[in-house]
Amino acid sequence: MRNEFDLLHALRIKGRVPADQVGADPAVVTAAADAGLIAVTARGVLLTGAGLVRHAGLLAEQVSTADRDGLERTYDRFLQVNRAVKDACAQWQAAGSAATDDDLLRAVDALERAFTRVDRPLAKLAVRLPRYGVYRDRLEAALERATEGRRDALADPGSDSFHTAWFECHEDFLVSLGRAREEDE
Structure with a gap:
């Protein structure tokens, strides 16, 4: 991570992050931490109240200069397939250790x-808001x-799985657009 916004945004999207996985310049x-924006604890790094306020201000500046219509259009496209992603991941998780290779192929095909x-809408949005290109890359790699x-x-919640990247991308849309998850479910 290059700057304060990147650190605060990652913590806002992910919540508490193990200190060895923050990925920011020390x-x-x-x-x-010195500014009171984050707390570094034995259980991980997280935003403080002041960090949430600072993040909200920085995000508002960024989104106001970005193509908000493009953000809205991309999120609408995202929502069109969100249920299919959730269903495929839920079916995969329900199969658990009994999942067959055919189950894997069905899940991969659906995702x-x-x-x-x-893919294409995220790539276009990433021109204005590069962090969406990172989600796109993570989804493709998964x-x-x-x-x-x-x-x-x-x-797998313990790895950078498709579901993890999708969930974080969804959270980013919600935070960036000022929406509650319940509004879109």
Whole structure:
């Protein structure tokens, strides 16, 4: 992470993050902690109340200069396939250790179809808001790992799975647009 916004935004989207997984320049982390924007605890790094306020201000500046219509259009496309992604991940998780190779192929196929519908809009949005390109890359990489037989790449909460990247992208849309998850479910 290059700057204060990137750190605060990652923590806003992910919640508490283990200190060894923050991925920010130590100087940025130290400055944010010294300013009271984040708390570094034994259980991880998280935003403070002041950090939430600072993040909201920085995000408002960024979104106001971005193509808000493009953000809205891309999110609408995202919502069109969100149910299919949730269903595919839920079915995969329900199969658990009994999941067969055919189950894996069905899940990958469903997620690839959904990704295909959001790939281009995410790429276009990433021109104005580069963090959406990172989600796109993470989703694509998770599908590649799943295609290679890596079962954890679909919905394992402990890895950078498709479901994890999708959930974080969804949260980013909600935060950036000032919406509540319940409004769109």
